[in-house]
Amino acid sequence: MSECIFCKIVNGEIPAKKVYENEKVLAxxxxxxxxxxxxxxxxxxxxxxxxxxxxxxxxxxxPEVFVAVSKLAKDFKxxxxxxxxxxxxxxxxxxxxAHLHFxxxxxxxxxxxxx
Numbered sequence: 561m562s563e564c565i566f567c568k569i570v571n572g573e574i575p576a577k578k579v580y581e582n583e584k585v586l587a588x589x590x591x592x593x594x595x596x597x598x599x600x601x602x603x604x605x606x607x608x609x610x611x612x613x614x615x616x617x618x619x620x621x622x623p624e625v626f627v628a629v630s631k632l633a634k635d636f637k638x639x640x641x642x643x644x645x646x647x648x649x650x651x652x653x654x655x656x657x658a659h660l661h662f663x664x665x666x667x668x669x670x671x672x673x674x675x
Contacts, residue, residue: 585601587601
């Protein structure tokens with residue numbers, strides 16, 4: 561997707577402060593953090609939303625997303641105090657970039673409901 565900002569980050573066209581990368585997944589700091597730790601975890605493959613995850617993606621990519629979540633939670637020392645993992649789907653759900661992504665938030669007490 562030539563216009564997708566996350567695809568441009570994956571392709572190296574836009575810089576990002578990367579914290580994790582493997583063949584299928586990339587994670588980087590959010591440019592507008594809402595918590596002391598606010599990371600974005602994305603599949604490198606362009607998948608518009610969770611509704612577009614195909615069976616092959618569910619088997620090959622999604623497990624890698626959760627491996628990244630676990631590693632990053634430990635790397636950023638969030639495993640004891642806790643963290644929030646968020647996926648927004650669609651405009652009413654708060655999705656602003658049409659590329660599947662998860663927000664890993666931590667480093668402070670998070671409120672519920674979020675908004």
